[in-house]
Amino acid sequence: MKYIALIHNSPEAWQALSQEERDQFNSDADVFLKELSSSGELLDGAVVLAHPSNAKTVRVRHGAPSITDGPFPESKEVLAGYYTLECESIERATEIVSKDPASRHFAVEVRPIMHMTGSDL
Amino acid sequence: MTTDVAVEGLLRELAPQVLGVLVRRYGRFDACEDAVQEALLAAARAWSGGTLPDNPRAWLITVGSRRLTDELRSEGARHRREETAATQIAREERIAPPDADDTLTLLFLCAHPVLSPAAQAALTLRAVGGLTTAEIGRAFLVPEPTMAQRIARAKQKIKESGASFALPTEPERSDRLRVVLPVLYLIFNEGYVASSGPELQRPELTREAIRLARELRRLLPGESEVSGLLALMLLTEARRPARSGPDGTLIPLLDQDRSRWNGELAQEGLKLVEDALSAGPLGRYQLQAAIAALHVEAERAEDTDWPQILALYELLERVAPNPMVTLNRAVALAMVRGPEAGLALLRTLDGDRSISDHHRLHAVRGHLLELAGDRAAARGEYLAAAQRTTSLPEQRYLEARAARV
Numbered sequence: 001m002k003y004i005a006l007i008h009n010s011p012e013a014w015q016a017l018s019q020e021e022r023d024q025f026n027s028d029a030d031v032f033l034k035e036l037s038s039s040g041e042l043l044d045g046a047v048v049l050a051h052p053s054n055a056k057t058v059r060v061r062h063g064a065p066s067i068t069d070g071p072f073p074e075s076k077e078v079l080a081g082y083y084t085l086e087c088e089s090i091e092r093a094t095e096i097v098s099k100d101p102a103s104r105h106f107a108v109e110v111r112p113i114m115h116m117t118g119s120d121l
Numbered sequence: 122m123t124t125d126v127a128v129e130g131l132l133r134e135l136a137p138q139v140l141g142v143l144v145r146r147y148g149r150f151d152a153c154e155d156a157v158q159e160a161l162l163a164a165a166r167a168w169s170g171g172t173l174p175d176n177p178r179a180w181l182i183t184v185g186s187r188r189l190t191d192e193l194r195s196e197g198a199r200h201r202r203e204e205t206a207a208t209q210i211a212r213e214e215r216i217a218p219p220d221a222d223d224t225l226t227l228l229f230l231c232a233h234p235v236l237s238p239a240a241q242a243a244l245t246l247r248a249v250g251g252l253t254t255a256e257i258g259r260a261f262l263v264p265e266p267t268m269a270q271r272i273a274r275a276k277q278k279i280k281e282s283g284a285s286f287a288l289p290t291e292p293e294r295s296d297r298l299r300v301v302l303p304v305l306y307l308i309f310n311e312g313y314v315a316s317s318g319p320e321l322q323r324p325e326l327t328r329e330a331i332r333l334a335r336e337l338r339r340l341l342p343g344e345s346e347v348s349g350l351l352a353l354m355l356l357t358e359a360r361r362p363a364r365s366g367p368d369g370t371l372i373p374l375l376d377q378d379r380s381r382w383n384g385e386l387a388q389e390g391l392k393l394v395e396d397a398l399s400a401g402p403l404g405r406y407q408l409q410a411a412i413a414a415l416h417v418e419a420e421r422a423e424d425t426d427w428p429q430i431l432a433l434y435e436l437l438e439r440v441a442p443n444p445m446v447t448l449n450r451a452v453a454l455a456m457v458r459g460p461e462a463g464l465a466l467l468r469t470l471d472g473d474r475s476i477s478d479h480h481r482l483h484a485v486r487g488h489l490l491e492l493a494g495d496r497a498a499a500r501g502e503y504l505a506a507a508q509r510t511t512s513l514p515e516q517r518y519l520e521a522r523a524a525r526v
Contacts, residue, residue: 001511040240040271043263086263088237117314118514120357120364121373121484 002043002086002113003093009106010076011051017105028101036085036096043084052078080106084113128168131177132161133332136251139181141223142214143189144286150230151276152192153185154248160185161251179215224249225340226288228333232301235282240275241304242311247272250329260326261311298341302350302406305330305337309354313361327358348397349407355390356413359383371518375422387417405441408433427456444476448485460493480509484519491526499526 017025029046036042055071071078081102087093093110102108136157143153160181174180231245243261246252252260258268289297312326334351341347363381365371394414397407412433419425434450447470455463467486471477487502503523507516 037266038270038274040267040274043267086267088239112511114511114513114516116369116513118365118371118512118518119314120360121371121515121518 003110004082004084004113005097006079006109007081007102007106008077009080025101032100041085041087043086046081046083048081125169132164133251135178135181136161137224137227137249138219139185140248141220142182143185151280152189156185156189159188176216182215221340222288226286228301229289229297230284232304233279233284235278236275238307240271242307243271244275245304305334345397345401346404346406348393349404349410352390352393352397352410353406353413355386356417359386369514371514408437427453431457444470444473448481455489460489463489480506496526
């Protein structure tokens with residue numbers, strides 16, 4: 001089963017860390033991703049998203065596009081990055097993600113990815 | 122002239138033979154396996170014009186053994202002397218007839234219990250099937266580097282387990298066979314369930330699994346479960362052309378256009394079921410094949426011999442108890458004794474946490490409620506199933522059922 005791990009945090013929470021903590025976080029994240037890659041469970045490398053102030057949100061209503069500044073939904077916590085993994089169960093997925101330093105400092109949501117296969121009915 | 126398809130077929134057939142020769146000569150399954158892969162890739166390039174060497178197998182053994190020696194040398198000069206002595210595999214060894222047991226030994230090795238089922242399947246496809254890492258990655262829809270890591274790790278685990286390249290002896294062999302068969306079935310299913318949509322065609326895996334099952338049956342003709350597994354694959358594969366619409370919509374068995382089933386595969390499967398059922402103790406694959414045979418034998422859905430299917434599910438539940446089997450038995454029971462009997466059986470699964478919230482249980486319950494005429498409850502169950510499944514075609518199907526009921 002394939003899963004996506006969505007890292008939610010607020011830019012303030014990241015800024016609130018000391019430089020030392022941020023350095024530690026980055027090196028822990030490197031180790032985490034290397035381990036996940038060598039176990040054959042990481043599908044796509046981590047994607048880190050730019051600060052939400054760079055985001056635009058697009059809505060088309062009655063054929064007219066409206067483009068607003070900022071992410072959707074507007075909240076303190078935003079999607080900060082993601083990676084995809086493949087493993088046997090959601091239990092294993094949450095076990096993996098609990099080793100992600102992001103889950104120590106922020107919150108990581110794990111969700112199954114829909115697949116195109118269908119068993120006999 | 123030999124076509125590239127024929128070259129590919131030849132390479133896959135030779136892969137386990139060449140690997141067997143190398144492993145018996147050098148030990149080191151992991152390194153030999155890499156060397157054989159490189160030899161196969163080199164052969165695919167060199168032979169793509171259709172010009173084959175006189176003895177393709179000897180060619181592969183020579184190239185593989187050269188690659189292996191290079192690899193061992195580069196690992197360190199301390200290996201140098203001993204490995205140089207072993208550089209060349211004698212000509213007699215290269216042209217000797219293939220040792221049929223090698224393929225069998227490799228199948229057992231790749232199904233080693235230290236590996237996860239997914240790792241067993243990937244390694245089997247590479248070491249026994251002769252597929253490249255890129256092909257296996259494509260088949261399982263994972264990036265090639267991810268698949269390469271999984272295969273490397275699987276080989277490392279086998280190495281650490283200290284498993285030797287030897288055929289298990291008779292009493293142990295039957296036990297180990299019970300591990301090999303699910304690996305082949307997993308490969309088959311991976312390809313089968315994926316082939317419902319036009320955008321995703323992975324029949325390669327079903328074809329490969331059938332080829333390996335045929336090979337296994339040739340090596341172990343007396344094992345009736347091997348025949349049962351092959352029959353099950355053929356009878357399931359026979360229905361594939363009818364299991365989805367042109368837009369990828371799933372079509373349930375009872376609604377399929379049976380004229381689209383593959384008669385040739387069906388006939389071969391039916392014959393095997395007959396032989397397997399009369400041969401040995403009944404195992405799960407023979408029973409599943411016998412059920413598939415009854416579906417294939419029914420000219421129209423309403424001709425299905427449900428009492429017989431029900432009896433087989435009862436046996437199957439005894440041989441291989443599993444909530445999914447109980448689900449299927451509930452459907453058969455509903456067809457024989459009415460939806461209420463089926464629903465009563467489903468209620469016995471409510472306490473089983475492994476299935477009580479599974480989308481299949483909701484879907485089957487919805488179906489039986491619909492048969493019983495309770496449309497509101499059926500709709501609720503279909504929607505509950507749609508919300509829980511992670512398969513997009515199944516979700517679309519369940520939402521459509523909910524809308525229709």
